[in-house]
Amino acid sequence: MFIVLEGIDGTGKSTQTRMLAEWLREQGREVVTSREPTDGPWGKKLRESASTGRLSPEDELEYFLKDRRQHVDELIRPSLDAGKVVILDRYYFSTMAYQGARGFDPAEIRRRNEEFAPVPDHLLILDLDVDSAIERIGGRGDTTNEFEKRDALQKCRDIFLSLTDEPFVHVIDTHGDLDEVQQQIQEAISGTV
Ligand SMILES: Nc1ncnc2c1ncn2[C@@H]1O[C@H](COP(=O)(O)OP(=O)(O)OP(=O)(O)O)[C@@H](O)[C@H]1O
Numbered sequence: 001m002f003i004v005l006e007g008i009d010g011t012g013k014s015t016q017t018r019m020l021a022e023w024l025r026e027q028g029r030e031v032v033t034s035r036e037p038t039d040g041p042w043g044k045k046l047r048e049s050a051s052t053g054r055l056s057p058e059d060e061l062e063y064f065l066k067d068r069r070q071h072v073d074e075l076i077r078p079s080l081d082a083g084k085v086v087i088l089d090r091y092y093f094s095t096m097a098y099q100g101a102r103g104f105d106p107a108e109i110r111r112r113n114e115e116f117a118p119v120p121d122h123l124l125i126l127d128l129d130v131d132s133a134i135e136r137i138g139g140r141g142d143t144t145n146e147f148e149k150r151d152a153l154q155k156c157r158d159i160f161l162s163l164t165d166e167p168f169v170h171v172i173d174t175h176g177d178l179d180e181v182q183q184q185i186q187e188a189i190s191g192t193v
């Protein structure tokens with residue numbers, strides 16, 4: 001069972017990943033959680049670039065693909081093959097959204113990823129309006145101005161919401177409190193895990 005949580009910054013992906021893992025472990029499931037960018041060499045370079053200066057759009061896309069290839073080979077496929085539940089905080093849908101917002105074609109990004117990356121059983125898109133998301137993440141040392149940040153996040157949100165007409169995709173409204181959001185997530189996957 002492979003579950004991915006996606007959404008713009010501040011929608012609660014990390015918090016809900018932890019809560020979902022805890023719920024599944026209580027039911028006796030063996031659960032592996034992970035995130036992208038990873039803590040591997042490519043992921044580290046990507047995280048560093050948030051403070052040292054953003055990479056060119058082309059390099060950034062290539063680094064995300066390299067990071068993901070390693071993640072798939074070293075953690076995702078082996079864990080799924082061993083029968084574990086894998087829960088990811090971000091995956092290639094983030095590349096479609098964020099690198100799509102930087103000018104790449106989201107459909108082409110998806111095609112390149114699905115050449116090597118398994119499609120999840122459930123894609124949970126945590127949705128929140130951009131103003132509330134910015135309020136939740138606060139300043140976070142971001143150097144981009146408010147307008148750029150809002151504009152970029154709106155483009156990302158639009159791309160995430162364009163993914164919704166497939167049966168494995170669930171949009172989760174995250175305007176409610178943490179427990180309400182977790183309840184929606186559990187209902188979305190119930191009967192399949
Ligand atoms: N439903 C919610 N209601 C109120 N606050 C929330 C809710 N979900 C998350 N938060 C708060 O918003 C902040 C961001 O949450 P979290 O780190 O889980 O989001 P995220 O989507 O993983 O963010 P990012 O993508 O930027 O890492 C945290 O302070 C968290 O406590």
Ligand SMILES: Cc1cn([C@H]2C[C@H](O)[C@@H](COP(=O)(O)O)O2)c(=O)[nH]c1=O
Binds near residue numbers: 009096
């Ligand atoms: C996987 C992935 C991530 N990103 C961006 C999205 C966020 O701004 C950061 C990760 O930050 P987080 O708060 O730790 O989730 O990376 C991206 O642009 N493209 C991707 O494929």
